[in-house]
Amino acid sequence: MKEAVCLLLGELPAVGFDFSTIHSRFMSQIIVIKKYIFLFSLLLSLCFLMHCKKDDDILKSNPPPQQEPDTLTTGAEISAERRVEIFESVNLYLNELSWSDRAGTHSAIVDHLKKYPEFDKVEYDETADNIIARFTDGAIYMMVNNRNTENDIPEPDYSNLRTSSNQKTTAYEYPAIPSSSNVYIFKGVGNYFKSSSVGSTFYKFLFDYEKEKTGYTTKILDATIENLKTIKDAGVFYYCSHGGMGRFKDNPKDTIYGSWTTEKVTVDSEKKYRKEINKRELVYMDAYDRHENGKTIAETHFAITSRFVDKYMDFPKNSLIYLDLCQSFRVKDFWWSFHSKSQGTATVAGWSDNVGDDDAHKAISFVFDRLLGVNIQGYSTVIPEEKPKQRSFDFPSVYNDMIKRDLVKSIPYQSRPYQVAFLKYQSGPNKDIVLRPSISYMQVYEYFDWLFIYGLFGEDPGASKRSVTIDGEATEVLEWTPVMVKCKIKSSGKGSAGDVIVKVKDNESRPRILTEWRGELTYKRPSAGSYMEEVTIQIHLRRDVAGYRKGAGHSPEKIDHSPFTGPANDSKAFFKMGGSAKYVSKSGDCTYTYYANWVSRQGEIGLFDVKNPMQEGFLLISTEKENGFELKGLSFTSIKPSQNSLYNDWACNSGSGTSDKAYDDMALENPGANFQLFNFQFDKDFMIKAGKITGKGFDRSGIEYADGNIPEFGITLEWKAMKPNFPPKPEYAL
Structure with a gap:
């Protein structure tokens, strides 16, 4: 028996205890043992059920109990009239306080509330800096701090x-x-x-x-x-609104938060919302609210809770x-x-x-x-x-x-x-x-006429509830993710450049500008006589050139160079080639005259299409660079050759004659190495500056230079300045 008592009581001091101490300790331990007995019996019951039924059956036949909200069950009922009378009395007291000493004022309020027998608990919650009280019927009454208004808020003009x-x-x-x-x-x-x-x-x-x-x-x-x-x-x-929390020291887990409403506690409202008060969906809250005659007035209102x-x-x-x-x-x-x-x-x-x-x-x-x-x-x-x-x-x-x-x-x-x-x-x-769809930057994949728009767009709301417009014209959306929208874009005409807007339901993004440049590059490759190969390329380039912020408050940065760039698909070229030449040389008493006649040919060619490699076209790859574009790979592909006829006359002391004509097929010559990498550079207004590249090439007329002195000719590639269409606007945000 002694061991059992020691187990229940734990170690006791050798002296200085009485029977009441032992009794109190004994009873508290008995309660603990009862709890363990209950838990043990509950565990046995669960084990029995698990052996008799499948898990699903257990859940169906033994659903977890639904916890009912706490209701006010303690103490005698307090009439609406009496409760309002208490609030009015307390507010009269509050309105006389100076608050020069916050700690002293809080202590005085607690002492004042304790004078009312209708409160069974009144405490100052130092952590929250609020006062919390409980009526004898369980209703909660809170006094919360007001917002400090010492620093004025300016009225907007x-x-x-x-x-x-x-x-x-x-x-x-x-x-x-x-x-x-x-x-x-x-x-x-x-x-x-x-x-x-x-x-x-x-x-x-x-x-x-x-x-x-x-x-x-x-x-x-x-x-x-x-x-x-x-x-x-x-x-x-x-x-x-006002808001505040409080907890009672004897039950710190029972924290109550209330948010003040404009509903003042009156006899009528007290009766109207009795049910909500009993379920603690509403609590009472005191705060200084209105300003009358230069003095703030304390009022008691209802406050909502999480319930x-x-x-x-x-x-x-x-x-x-x-x-x-x-x-x-x-x-x-x-x-x-x-x-x-x-x-x-x-x-x-x-x-x-x-x-x-x-x-x-x-x-x-x-x-x-x-x-x-x-x-x-x-x-x-x-x-x-x-x-x-x-x-x-x-x-x-x-x-x-x-x-x-x-x-x-x-x-x-x-x-x-x-x-x-x-x-x-x-x-x-x-x-x-995010409160509206928002575009950070854009990149064009010219080969497929795709526009990639990066930003904040939310989940796809469905085709009927979202759209993309380019220069005011709707385009087809191909893919939608929360951070990227892919859509079709025209190569030319309205809807090929300008303001891009993403719309979700009635909520539009700010416009983001897609800028374009259109201009001509002229390539000239002369040979002997009137022989000339000339290509004029009408180039169309597009790019989002404005900076963008990676986050709110960041400084604008330049967009990473796109791997998808290239001339737009409506870029095209016009070529022409042909002409004639002769060359005279002497050897001994003979004079030789060589003739070449290249049949004139001209036409329009588009961008090289990998799906139709045998189709005439030109190749020019453009890549975004920090201050413009880099262009490379200029070549003319699958150009049908023009026929070149060659023959010569000779005149000697012994006689003269003419050779039979020989025929040779000749196509456009692809530019040399120094034309394979060049730059379009921007000025401060994103205009592409004019430029020119020169080189040399031997005569291509096909004439036989018997003396071995084949002449060279100057080759040029040049372009004029290209103004941007839809340039960035300084008033647009980044």
Whole structure:
């Protein structure tokens, strides 16, 4: 028996204990043993079932129990009238506080609340810097910190706000565009907080600035309980309000987070939402909200919890949910409820601690501007200007830029410099939100008339819900991935160069320009007499020459050289060859005259086609270089020869005569080595500079030079300057 008692009680001190201590220790150990007995019996039952049924049958016949939400079951019921009376009394007390000593004020509030017998627990949560109380019937009452409003938020001068009308984008691994174009901006605080009064109007302005391009429909709503219950189709959900958490020391795992609504607690509303309160879908929250006669007023409102979100709210795929609430990312249960209600596809952002009003406004203004690629100018105290302007980016890229600009951190209270709030976010698996399709750069595969467009496009929504236009003309989409779109492109005419736009439903990317050059290269290869081989090449080149940013806030970089370049398929050449020549030489008393007559031939030839190698054509390979194009491999293929007739006369003292005619087939001569590699160089405006290459070649007339002195002739390849069509525009964003 002694050993059993020792096992239950553990080691006890040799002296200094009494029977009550032993009894208490004994009973606690008995409880532990009972728990083990229960678990052991449960394990035996499961083993029996596993031997009798298949796993699937076990799951079907013994489904996991559905946990019912906690309900308020403790204590006597408190009437609505009495509860409202308590809140009014507490708020009168709060309105008289000076808050010059935060620690002392918190202590005084706790002492004051403990005077009400309707509270069975009142504590100050130092970690959250909030006060949490529990009514005797289990209802939760929280007092949270207000946003610090010492730093003013400037009112935008909308008449002077301006933006770029064009933009572009970068390649990220798994971008996603919200499946809904509805934007809901919820105001949960009063006009005392400019992040609500100034901010909500400004955020709507950002979405509406190019509404015909982005397709978003924006609504500003008060954060009433009923309005929040209706949220089912928010592609973008923004919630600005008070928020806070609290936990009781005796049960630190029972953390409660509430987000303040505009619904004030009255006798009527208390009765109306009794059911939600009992299920802790709603809690009571006190905060300073309105500004009357130069003084802030404390009010008690209802606040929603994660259970409210779970029950009433739903979000479509790939939503952006921005919880502009103090401590909204402190309690995972709260922000995760939003994430899970989008099937786990949403990007959810919020603050880890209390945030200053101006810091919150700067952060969300920057987020919306950069995600949309609006580039608002004239509000630089809030949104830093970019030169050159930048296209829209995905959330992680914008967030990284915010880190560099110190926009994800807030220290709202000078008295608590250690209390730092950070903006945090959670994306869906392998998905990062971008609010509009966005082109980073393009490359043309000329041989197949393919245009590769790289950027952020989201999942393929289906042929009827996406499009690509080139210079305003729709083209066929061949392949769609979240980061690359391949489409057909014409070789000539409208739709062969200019502004390229990718559209998903009603949401357009900023245009990205495909520039082109058209010009002539003239190759001349003379020989004796009027013999001439001449080819005029009408060349068509295309390229995306503007720089691009790899990420938000990055400096623009040049595009890597494309391996797919080459003259466009409408490039062509015109050739002509022919002429006649004679050569006179003497040997002794004889004079020899040699004649050559090359039958004139001319025609048009296109680019060499590997599928038709016997077809006449010309070959010219072009490759992108940093400051222009490199061209090589100039040759003329399968050109049908022209007939050349040769004969000679002789006159000697002994007599004269004429030889029979000999015939030789001759085609165009392919240029020599010094014409096989040359450059088209850009000037500062992307004009291809004029150029000329010279060389020499022996006579090709076929005349027999008896004295061995075969003459050489100058060969030239030259081109005039080529202006770019659709050159880059400085007002376009990169």
